[in-house]
Every structure is written in C-alpha cells, then in structure tokens.
Amino acid sequence: MSELTVIEVCAGAGGQALGLEQAGFAHRLAIELDSWAAKTLRSNLGADVVKEGDVADRTVFNPLDHVGQVDLLAGGVPCPPFSVAGRQLGASDERDLFAWAVETASQLEPRALLLENVRGLSAPRFRGYRQHVLDRLKKFGYVAEWRLLHAADYGVPQLRPRFVLVALRPEDWPFFSWPTRIENTTTVGTSLRDLMAANSWEHADEWMEMARGIAPTIVGGSKKHGGADLGPTRAKAAWRLLGVDALGVADDAPQQSAPHPSVRLPRLTVGMVARIQGWVREDQRHQVWLENLAGRKTAQYRQIGNAFPPPVARALGDSLISALRHEKEHEVLPTSSETQDGIYRVLSASRSFLTSELIMEQASEQLTLRQFERRIAHLSEDFHVETRETPGGPAYRISGFKAFVGQDGHGRHEYMRTHRSRVS
Template sequence: MDAVTAGPDRRKDDYTVVEICAGAGGQALGLEKAGFAHELAVELDENAANTLWQNRPSWDIRTGDVASAGVWNPADFAEVSLLAGGVPCPPFSIAGRQLGASDERDLFAWAVEQVAIVKPRALMLENVRGLSQPRFAAYRQRVLDRLAALGYEPFWKLLHAADYGVPQLRPRFVLVALKPEDARYFSWPEPVEHTPTVGDELFDLMAANGWKHAETWRKMANDIAPTIVGGSKKHGGADLGPTRAKAAWRLLGVDGKGIANEAPAKDSPHPSALPPRLTIEMVRRIQGWRDEDGWEFSGRKTSQYRQIGNAFPPPVAEAVGRSIVRAFDRVEVSNSETAKADDPLFSLLNRHTEGVSETLIFAELPELTPSTLAKRLAKLELDFEVEATEVNGETVHRLGDFRGFVGQDAHFRHEYISEHRSKVS
C-alpha cells in the first residue's frame, strides 16, 4: 500500500509507520515531525478517532478494536518501517491494580506478537512507569525472549517528558526494538537544555482576559507540573488527578478539581485566595502540543481532556522517533545498552519444564523464604499459569502458559470487549 500524503512537508523518502491505539494523535504528531508518514492509524475511541480525522483527513484511520480482523489486517502492512503504539496502561498501573496479563485490556504482548506478521524495521511501544517495576520482571522477560526469537534487539528506558521540553514530569516506559543491522546505531535521545516552567508556558493564556494577578501567578507556578492524568471512561469527569496530584497543582497556584471554560477574568481573585483552573488549551500546552501545530480536539470538554491527558507528549514521541530515524540512516552514535529483564524465579521455572520442587527453589534462590515464595508465585500467577502438585510429599511448581492475549480466538478478552465496548479506554 502506498503511503498517503501527510502534511505540507511530506518527502518521498519519508519512513512509513502503522500506529495502533493511536489515541488523539500525540504520538502520531511527534512521529510525523520526526519524518514518518502514516500508512494507518487505529483507535478504539470514536472521539479520539474523530480528532485524528479532523487534523489529518488524508490518513487511513480505522475506528474499532485494534485486535479485530474486521478493523485491519496486519499482513496488509508487511514490512512497514515502524510499528508503533501506546497500548492501554491500566494493566500496569497502580490505579488499575497491576493485573498485567490477567487484565482484559492488556495489549502489550499482542502488539509484540504483531511483529511476526508485520515484520517492521522497528517497533516502538510506550506505557506507564509501572511496567518497569519488579512486579513485571517476568512479563518483560517474556517480551524480550519473544523479540529475540523474532530477530530483534530491544531497548527500553524510563523517559521523563520534562527532559524533552514538556513542562510536566510524565514518566513513560518506552520500548524500541530494531533489527540487528539497525540496532547498533540506536541511541536514546539526549535531554534538551531548557524546559519552561508551568508559569512561563501558560502565562499568556492566563493573562488572555487581562487578569491583574497573572504576573503574580506566573511566579507561583515556577516549576514543572505533576503528570497530567487523563483517566478512563469510568472516571467521573475532567480533573487533574488524585489527591497528591491536586496538592502539587495547588502549590503551583492551580485548582486541580476541574477544568475551566475560560481564563481568569480581569478582576478574578488573587491566586493564593482562589487558584484558577486550567482550560483545555492550557492542558494541551502542558502535554506538549504547540500552538503552531494547529491540532484541534473532537468531542465535549471531558472527552477532550481525557484525549489530551492520555496522550504521549508529541515532543517526546518526536525525540524517540528521530533516534529511530538516525538508526535507520546509520548515523554513528554511542550505542545504548540493550534491554534486560531477569526474574530469577521465572527463569528457574522456565528452565525446568517438568517442574521444580520447593527444595530446589530454596537451594537455587536462597533469598526466598516460604512466605516470600508464596507472594512471588501469587504475582507470577497473574501473568502465567503455575501448577502446584505433590510429588513424594513435596510441592512441585510447574510454569504453564502465558495468560496474556496474543491473538487467541479463545481468550477471556473477547467477551469483555464485546460486553463493555463503550466503556473501554
């Protein structure tokens, strides 16, 4: 399939990208700026898909479950330059109870599996910080093993948006995998020299109606923002996150309990007495969309806020995208260390397919006690089937199948999506 025209600066030699779980276009815009041309973008949420249509009407945009054969056929996009996406975060987030592969919304392993079909030159997936935590060491190890089997060298790193000019913390765990001939040229993007504070970034918007305390507010907001939290469709409305986040916003002179329709009026109270709320336009800037991008959002205020808050900041996506392009172009750089993941219990069980006795487990992993072993097994069982049997009076544990969705016709995910399609985000 020929790549469609994607903007006035489209070049014939642009690299192509298929983006899954594209959301409202934060990653899409960043990758476009890095030199990628979209052959396809797939998104479940209709408002977010409409936002993509509204801003890039020439793109091939599909609305629906990305894992449905009725929405797209991955084989039709074989050998695209980049397969990218921001798959659902709740399976790895604390708010989502970190159920991992047991969460019906988990698409991370499925996205990795599409590499076998699409055979892209590179893969790029982003998710929340939680995926980098010890809880998911076995899950990550399985991902690395699968990518190695498919002939790719993986890299991953926890990136902070504030390091790339976006005035909020927003840590994101990013996976990049490339074929060996490109991997030797990959290096993570270097942080920028300067990131504006919330006050400097939003001053003109706060002062738009002549607010007499705008300059005072700018001095109060002299720091980087906490992470914008978009939430899910189960969330009651647009606000700036949980209690801790709201307290951090309050220190910046912002009321995080909701989103305003307009900037403060000329005679609005002093921010120490009544902090202003952010508008959608302000949230968009904090998330990294620039005025010159001309990016407009579809839907009502709550939907727009959710789309923006759940996005991958365009400047971060652009920075990683440019690093991938440099690898494609074989630009000499200092190599990044390839990704590693090591869950000793998972590795031990994975090596002994017939099962491992608790005596051997404690001998191989002396740091474990009966109590900590039970806890580790309980966590492991969220992502893998683990069978326990009695053999000669001793408990033997055997590692079974991965619980995650990788495309199986018979998987609990299908029933959930069918029954809760309008609530999934």
C-alpha cells in the same frame, strides 16, 4: 531519501503521532477505538489513514495486509493493566494489549517497534511479564530494551514518567541510542503565563510566580468516571501548591477582574493542559492539531490528558530514524539486565515440575522462602503456574501465558462485546 513509514495502534488523539510525524515518519495507518479521538486523528492525518475500532479486530486491522510495508510499529496500548489505579492485573486484565502488540510485530515484520506505557510496568510485579516480552522479541529476530523516560527531561513542564520499549533488528541496533536529555527551564507558570493572561487578567504575573514548578502527571481519566479534573487527591494537592484549582477544567482563562490567586485559584483550560502536555505555541503544527480537536470540553480533555507528550515522541522518533538510516554507529552495550527474571526463565525453559531449591539454583538467585513464594505469586498473575507436591516440597511449572495475543476463546472477546462503550 525514502520516507519511513509507521503503523500506530491505540493512537489516541495523536500525541505520539504528532511527534513521530515531526521526526519524519509518515503514517501508513493509525487505529483508535475512541470515536472522538479517531475524529481528531482523521482531521489531522487524513480519513484514509485512520481506522476506527478495536485494533485487535481483524476486520479493522489485519497485520498480514501490511507485511514488509512498514518501518515502525508504534503505540500506547492501554495503561490500566499496569497502573495502580487499574489494580495492576497485567496479563489477567482483558484490556491488556501489550503482549498482543508484541505478537503483532512478528506478523507485520517492521524494522522497529516502539511501545509506551505507565511507570507501573517497570515494577517488580511485572518482572516476569517483561522478561516474556524480551524473550518473544528475541525469538522474532529483534534486539529490545526497556527504558523509563521522564517528560520533564525533554522540555515538557510535567513529571509524567513513561516506560518505553524499543526493539530493532540486529543490523539496526548499533545505530540506535536513547534520546539525550535536555535542560528544562520551563515551569507551569512560564509555560502558561500568556494563556492565563488571554483575557487581560491583572494578576497573571503574580500567578506565574506562584506556579514556578513542574506539574504532576496529567491524568486523562476514563469514561467510567465523571467530568474532567486534574487527577487524584495527591495530584490535586500538588496543583494547589502551583496555584491551580484542580477540581475541574475551565471553559476560559480568568477574566480581567478575576480575584488574586491567593483568594481564588484559577483552573486550567483544555488549551493550557495541552501546553503542559507539550503542545507548544512555537510550533504551528501543534496549534493546527489542537484546532482540530474533536468533541466538547470533557472529551477534549480526556484526549489530551491521555496523550503521549509530542516532544518525547519526537525525541524517540529522531533516535529511531537515525538508527533506521544508519546515520551514526554507537558502541554496542549490553541491553539492560534489570528486567531479566531468572525465576521465570528457568520455569519457562522447562516442561518438568521443579522445586524451589532447584529453580533458585538454576536461576543463580538466593531468596528466602517468603521472597520466592512472592515471586511465584507474581508470576501466577500473568502465567498459568501449576503446583505439585513432591518429597522435596512443592514443585512448579509454567504451562501458559494468560495474556491476550489474538487467540480465539480469550475472555477479552466477551469483555469487548459487553463493555466496549466504557473502554478508554
């Protein structure tokens, strides 16, 4: 059976790469901006497979060089444009590469597309953005669907919700099904007990009993901030309840005579954080990958903390390989309608200015004036929305999409020239 290939953009340190590899995909190319993460990838995938640099730079990666030669385009494009911490600027954020990745699929022509991002992308704020993505993929000849997946549903002892987009050709879509959840009995304590006891800490079992729960989302942080820690104030409070000091990352496990956790909470090491991200001890490939992790503690922590958990990537990879090989046909259900934005659809389909009443009528949506104005305000953050006063009240028209899709003259080019060293 022929090998299925993948090109992965914004590959990070390889959480998604490892999972897709375990599912059976072979990397044709992996592109990453961060030098430490790129070094990790080269050590694990091979120097000939990895490109270091801005993925949107045609001298680094030109999709037209790989047309028809790859089965899957995958990636974890930057999260700040959709995260609360990043102010959810969406298409107005120069770091946004989600729309670019979708347009790249039209040039590369893979059989499948897999993109993941933070939960924030699923918020009502991005209803129009998501609709635009679905409409573009339909135009390119794909069937696409969004789904919110939780890492804890795939054996990872961590909440970590991720918003995932999958697109396939119509002939492959009937063979795709979202991965089935598995019962997860792993806790932070049971997952890390052996690592906490690596130096014969006499209170490791008592700590394990304290840590009988699921971890909050690991936060990798950015280059703009200081050293490694486990997240914002709310996350630190959740870690305390699990018997973990989240104010930093330790160099080593507690020593044999270290105090009881009720006296002083232990900190996690990078290896422990990796375990909570799904790099599990039973799998030798996971261990080899971690042994090749480049950089010192903070660089290593950021690579692991920003990764897509390998078990989730493996589950998605399994489902995609099954679909691409037509292993089992499933009942074709209508794709999820929760991301459909009727207001955007009406405006994007018209070149004329339309009043709120006409827009809502055509969209079959009944909204108060305040609700409608809020929807328009959300659309205005991602699209150029023109307004004109008419006898019937304000009228609206969408004249363009603000996102970077590879075009010359976009603000992203200047942003990358001046801030590249700080881009995570």
